[in-house]
Amino acid sequence: MQRRIYADNAATSFPKPPEVLAAMIDYAERLGASAGRGAYREAVQTGELVSTCRARIAKLIHAEEPRRIVFTLNCTESLNLAIRGLLARGDHVVSTRFEHNSILRPLHVLAGAGVETTYVAVEPQTGRVLASEIRRAIRPSTRLIAIQHGSNVTGVLQPLEEIATIARECKIALLVDAAQTLGHVPIDVQKMGIDLLAFPGHKGLLGPLGTGGLYVRSGLESQIQPLVAGGTGSISDLPTQPDFMPDKYESGSHNAIGIAGLSAGVAWLLEHGIEALRAHELVLMRRFLEGIKRIDGLTLFGPTTAEGRVSVFSIRVEGFEPAELAGVLDSEFGILTRSGIYCAPWAHETLGTQAGGGATRLSFGAFNTEADIDATIEALAAVSAPSSVHTSR
Ligand SMILES: Cc1ncc(COP(=O)(O)O)c(C=O)c1O
Structure with missing residues (x-):
C-alpha cells in the first residue's frame, strides 16, 4: 500500500x-x-x-x-x-x-x-x-x-x-x-x-x-x-x-x-519539551525551504527562512489550480494537503492569491520526519517538471 x-x-x-x-x-x-x-x-x-x-x-x-x-x-x-x-x-x-x-x-x-x-x-x-x-x-x-x-x-x-x-x-x-x-x-x-x-x-x-x-x-x-x-x-x-x-x-x-x-x-x-519540538520543526522547515528552492515553477508565499515562521507553507505550482495540485499530491503521491482559501480571505487577497482560488498548503508537525520532507520535495519536483504537467492534467 x-x-x-x-x-x-x-x-x-x-x-x-x-x-x-x-x-x-x-x-x-x-x-x-x-x-x-x-x-x-x-x-x-x-x-x-x-x-x-x-x-x-x-x-x-x-x-x-x-x-x-x-x-x-x-x-x-x-x-x-x-x-x-x-x-x-x-x-x-x-x-x-x-x-x-x-x-x-x-x-x-x-x-x-x-x-x-x-x-x-x-x-x-x-x-x-x-x-x-x-x-x-x-x-x-x-x-x-x-x-x-x-x-x-x-x-x-x-x-x-x-x-x-x-x-x-x-x-x-x-x-x-x-x-x-x-x-x-x-x-x-x-x-x-x-x-x-x-x-x-x-x-x-x-x-x-x-x-x-x-x-x-x-x-x-x-x-x-x-x-x-x-x-x-x-x-x-x-x-x-x-x-x-x-x-x-x-x-x-x-x-x-x-x-x-x-x-x-x-x-x-x-x-x-516545546524547545525540542521547535528544534525538530526548524530542521524540517530548513530542509523543505532548501529543497523547494530548486523547483522551477513553484512559488512559496511567506517567509523564506525557518526563523520567524512555523511550518505552514502555502505554494502554487505553475500549470496547476490549487485544488488540482492537492488532488495530484494525494492520489499520485499519498501526500495529504489542504487547498483553497482556508478561512483567511483577506490574507489571500493580500498575497494576491484569492482570485486564482487560493493556494495549496502543506503543514508539518511533531511526527513528520526528514524522510517525509524529502518525499514531498521529490513529489513537488516531479509534478512541476514540464512533461508531468501534461500527463497529470
Ligand atoms: C489561525 C487560526 N485561527 C483559528 C482557527 C480555528 O481553529 P478551530 O478549528 O480549533 O476552531 C484556525 C484553524 O484552522 C486557525 O488556523
Whole structure:
C-alpha cells in the first residue's frame, strides 16, 4: 500500500501520541462519568482528570494558576468568547488583514452592534504586521487588540512581544490566536504580556477534535460576559451564573473523553519539551525551504527562512489550480494537503492569491520526519517538471 504522508497539521494534528487514545479508552471503560456532577468515585475521578488537564495546560503556557484556563470545543469558540464576551457598543478593536475568519467573522457580527474595528495592513509578501502600525491604529476607545501569533496561510510569526508592550502601555487587552503556535513554539503568557490566549486542543496540543481553551488573565473575567449560561455543578442552589473562574464560562457537561485525550497530549508535550519540538520543526522547515528552492515553477508565499515562521507553507505550482495540485499530491503521491482559501480571505487577497482560488498548503508537525520532507520535495519536483504537467492534467 502507498505510504501516506500527513501534511495538514495546520487543520488538525495527526497522528496523535498513542497515550492520547489510551487515555480516552481508559476514561470510556473505567469512568464514563460527568465531571462535577456526582459524589461517587467515578464522577470525582472525572473531575480530577479535568483539573489535571487544566493544570498541565497552565504549566505549558505559564499561567498564574490552573483556573485561568477555560475549556471550549475549539479555537473558534475561544475567540468568540473573548471577542463577543468583552466588547460592547462604542468599543474599538485593532486587528489585521491577515486574520482567520474565526477572528474576522465575530468582529463583523459585532460591527452590526456598534463595535468598530481597524484592520491594519501587513507586509504583502509574508503577512507580517508592523507593531508601529498597530500603535497608529489605537484610539481612545480601543479596548482590544486581536491578532494571531502564527499565520495559517504563510506561517509567519507576528512580533507579539512588541505588540504586547504597546497593549500594556495603552492599557488595552491583548487577545492572541495561538491556533498555529501553541505546541509548536514556547509561549509564556505572563512574560509575553498576553491577556487572552485562544487555542485549539486538537492541533499543536495533540488532543482530539472537540477540544480547545481560552486563557483569561487574572481579573479580566469581571469584564467578559459568558456566551452560554447554565449548569456548572457548582453553587447549584442559585439560578444565577457563577462569577468565578472557570465555571463562569463552562456551562453544561464537559467533553470529558476529549479532555482525557487532550491531557495526555499536553503531558506528552511537557515530557518532550516545546524547545525540542521547535528544534525538530526548524530542521524540517530548513530542509523543505532548501529543497523547494530548486523547483522551477513553484512559488512559496511567506517567509523564506525557518526563523520567524512555523511550518505552514502555502505554494502554487505553475500549470496547476490549487485544488488540482492537492488532488495530484494525494492520489499520485499519498501526500495529504489542504487547498483553497482556508478561512483567511483577506490574507489571500493580500498575497494576491484569492482570485486564482487560493493556494495549496502543506503543514508539518511533531511526527513528520526528514524522510517525509524529502518525499514531498521529490513529489513537488516531479509534478512541476514540464512533461508531468501534461500527463497529470
Ligand atoms: C489561525 C487560526 N485561527 C483559528 C482557527 C480555528 O481553529 P478551530 O478549528 O480549533 O476552531 C484556525 C484553524 O484552522 C486557525 O488556523
